[in-house]
Amino acid sequence: MQQRQLPKQLMIEVEKCLIALLSSESDGTKIAASQAISAMCEHSGSKEFFNHQGIPQLIQLLKSDNEEVREAAALALANLTTCNPANANAAAEADAIDPLINTLSSKRDGAIANAATVLTNMATQEALRGSIQSRDVMGALLAPLRSANTVVQSKAALAVAATACDAEARAELRNSGGLEPLVELLRSKNDEVRRHASWAMTVCASDELMATELCRLGALDILEEINLSVSRKNKFSEAAYNKLLNNNLSLKYSQTGYLSSSNIIGDGFYDYGRINPGTKLLPLKDLCLQEPNDIRAILLVNSKSSDVSPPPSTEDKSSDIGYGRSISSSSSLRRASKEKTRKNSYHFSAGVGSPTEEKSEPTSGRNTALSKGTTKEKGLRKGRGKKEEEKVKEEEELITVPKWAGEGSPEKEWYPPFDPDFCVYVYEVTKSILPINSIKEQIEALAKYVAEKMGGTIPKDKLQDFSWELHISELKFQLKSNVIPIGHIKKGIFYHRALLFKALADKIGIGCSLIRGEYGRAWNEVKLMNKSQKGVIGGLPPPEVYLVDLMFHPGGLIKLKSREADLYRFL
Template structure:
């Protein structure tokens, strides 16, 4: 044979191999094939991974370890429709495992997956999958719908494609009870749209939700129902329907359950409903605030935050202090007292005029009203702003009057409140003007009326009013620092009410009694520490 020319040697071979059957029992090999440029191989590789993953969590975790997620996430954007479908199916099966879901989040793949679903091409197939005979497919479809329906446009498409009818069909079917929690999550997303709320109301969906709340069920389902109610409550029209079905009573009962998730959801629903006057009034009648205050001491941060969100509406409680019903007043004062234990809440209560509102209950003749009111005042008075307000509105006279109560319980709490209020000089001086010191001295001399707080109250009054202390005891402690305004009016006589400097200044000049007044403008700071010694030596000569 002759020698081949150069052109003959470089002519490309036009023939190709026949398609090779792909068979592999090694998962690692199949994962590698996900990077193949051949569409047929990709289709079969995705199918193989799906079949392998369906056999259990161990296989899903194995595929995760072999690096199957990254290429599968890439294949959902492939040009070939069958490749995309199989890749989605494989991802969906694998995502039923917690470790795989965590890995998907780290890869930030979920937003990318949702983006691949167009509203017109994505939602109808998902709704169709709800009819699948395989529970895993139904669960995956609902989970995907949870993400999709967070978008407003998707909500409209979901509504137009009879999505609500599909969901209500699931919720009305006891055989699909395992799907109820996920269906309720989808429903809650859709109820943020007013048109959707109207649609579900007309179809009897709100009535069905109330049935779910009233029916004992797993906590997750109850939480899902309450979340739906919270969304519905955003609409005034829908809130009226809920009120007519006495949803407030149900929610207050749920606040007493021991499941943190249910109680937290119930708090959020109450917060939404209190924006509507009828529901707000109904919660007041049910004593809802008292129940919520108890939740503030729970360990769960989420629960405490949810309860605080509701109890920040103090106007309702404070207005109840003006009621004529003693029980309502007593309960409101007790609730405010419990809430005021928290500093942040206490400041908010004061800003809503609580001190002024407590004045009328301080005049009550009902023991429990007086006890709860005085206790509330004692807690609020730990704040300087509250003491200043109490002086301004004339509340100290009413408090001092309680020291003469024949009820031991009232007297005990009144002494406690005086002890707290006496923590600064202006308030202490004002109470002494009303005879608080003399009344307390009398109480402390009685074997039957004396109590631990009456003794503390006297000490607090004297420590905040050094002029009275010196006049009564003829001495001051090393920790008692006198300031401008201190005066010595002489030794106090037993049973005689000590007068303030203002009162003394209005009396006629008495040459028999010298009153020594300290004016800081004429006393050098370095001599202040010696003034007490000078008074002691001068005392016997006055």
């Protein structure tokens, strides 16, 4: 029994001796003691022992003027805190965060890598992560991310992944210029660097703003290239690529032709059509500023307007104003003031939010002040003289000329074309379809609603006679743009209707997917439980997938693997 206890007793004596040596006046002794502690961390008992007596002394060594001492101390702390939350807490209690962040600017690569490892180990705990984030860790990690040393690059990228877990931290990383070097690390020939950079990319792409910026910097293209290589791809690169796509649904739908029920279409989404791998998808602003041509119309979903109110007008000048020249006073807004006074009272100036926001916000009483103001404005306009009408017309013409059109004037902030008709659709389905208790009945009602707005039922044998192409061409001419807000389309076929169904379904919380087919075909799929199978012993059966008919029998639900479904999806 005594023989078994002897090694443990000796171990304790050695541990005590090493702690004493950390206070030696000799830097060489401090380095050797720190390195010995690092080696002893392989034993869980030693990790527990140093929790109380070694960590504070090691943190003091991080403040040494000797770079080698700091490196050795950081190595010991890295090993002590790895897979050991208690030691990570002990380090935080001993005020390790500031010395560790200062060590990130060390002249020795080993010290930097070890300090980044300790911070990563500490950041796995939410409370400690908040303390680390408050010390400008993102700015401190900028130089390590740009290091030429692959170990430092790898540890720095891992630290970003551990600390960029909330929007504020990601914003600090972006503002400090940390995204550019992080994207560059994806090009590394080192497997670990690529893996950790991909992991950090997955974390950073958690919000749309960051995902958009990362795509602008080329992250999506690099990840696509990596994932095409059998030797270079990894599960983290695949996860990062999918995360970026899921926060850039316009690009995802163009590339893959598929949006799942969890891909919620928001304001600013546009369907450009299918693009080939490697093809760049132009930003919406660039597409809106292009002159109309023979390309397929680009469908836009946008219920969000600028904060600029439309000028008073008795004319609808939609045919005279293109999107590229109507930033301050769009034709859509003027149409809204003229045609949608009654229905547009709920005017979503800040856009329509998530389905839960739609449910929590009352739909009645939104419009009282706006309606009264509009009625009053109509009365005033009615009594205007000819000179006043001419004055109003001149004001409109001035407003429609963007500020950036003048030489030397600052560029006006650009907004996507506002779609008042789509806003009305959202309001109406929220009011009439959302309260329906049955999901199946909600889907059927929404399908009928979409079909009604897009030209009604179309018999299969009359499909060729449905002149939707002419209607779309007229809209492009009127709007002077290839971009057409979805609400403007009154004669739509498969892919117009499927997009509108998905966009409205997302607004009211109906789960559905959107799939692009060939030759203008697109459809929505929904999952429903079969009532006849409820109560079956052995648990609930999986839900069945149905295709939603928006064309031939609007509201009909077709089992996916049926002949009827194939006839709907394919020519």
